[in-house]
Amino acid sequence: MISNEEIKQRQAQLDSEEIIFEWEAIYPAIIGKNSKLARFCLGALPMLIVGILYTWFVVLKEAYITLIPMYVGLTLACYFVYFLQLSDNKCCYQLTQKGVITYTQQNIPESVYRFFRGFAWFGMGICVVAAVVVGPAVFVGAGAFALMSFAFRDFKPKVDKRNYLFWGEVKIYDIYDEHNIMFVSSAPINCGDTKLFYNNEDTKNIIINNLYMILKQPDFLRVKTSNDAYNDEFMQKMFKSYREQNPIK
Structure with missing residues (x-):
């Protein structure tokens, strides 16, 4: 042996x-005859369902001002899922x-890495300013955001x-x-x-x-x-x- x-x-x-x-x-990350359908169902379909349900809720409550930030958030979430979880290899x-x-x-794409690195440094800057203005107690509520920003500051491809x-x-x-x-x-x-x-x-x-x-x-x-x-x-x-x-x- x-x-x-x-x-x-x-x-x-x-x-x-x-x-x-x-x-x-x-x-592709998902290989097979129905790989494109599987990627759509895992990536775009959940965001589409959430968007439809939220739009229905907004129409009922007449809170139309919240639609734009919600759609922007869903678009970024779909972008994140596709490029970072379901991207080609x-x-x-x-x-x-x-x-x-x-x-x-x-x-x-390198633009995705640059976006998340920039977002991380921006987030860390916000946390520092908040800590100076409000004090260390701000991290009780924003600790997760600070950790996420720190983790993405050197975001780059792994081989x-x-x-x-x-x-x-x-x-x-x-x-x-x-x-x-x-x-x-x-x-x-x-x-x-x-x-x-x-x-x-x-x-x-x-x-x-x-x-x-x-x-x-x-x-x-x-x-x-x-x-x-x-x-x-x-x-x-x-x-x-x-x-x-x-x-x-």
Whole structure:
């Protein structure tokens, strides 16, 4: 059985390997046939429902002056949910002779980071002025706002770097409906993490050709969705191996 320490050592060695092919891809936070509908239901639909209900309440109470700040708040909330929670992901892949290095981050415009950093410094300034004018007691009611402002003052993108090995027997899945290629090796790794996304067929063909040269005619299966790949016998075997070596504690 392969030890976790040996796997980590070989993963670290990937950083010094020569890069054979490098590419970038944008893929959605929610993958699948109904991903756009799911993103709408999770992001815009709740805000739309709240807006309709509040408008109905305002009409009944004739408090029309509150509509504008409410709509502005809902728009900002929708903006926040979409860009920070449901945004697309940007991934850079580096294919080497012994594995793949991935760098993943949310595909959020820099303007969003600047907005929240500016909002944070503005909020901290407001808290300082309030503390001078009113005194420390102001933080009893505005403590949460002050903490939030402090947390966002250095808001910037976070990059998730991971190294995946070609080890022993390897099988490649061309998941054409989801625009990704998944490889699974006999090393006990989490199979669901080894998806190599692409944005066009030319890139896909280059990736597959390079994988064939590196792995010397690996086992290959073309499937429609990830579920088809997960139900494959080889994949189930590798999942079982991973669970045995990484039991849930």
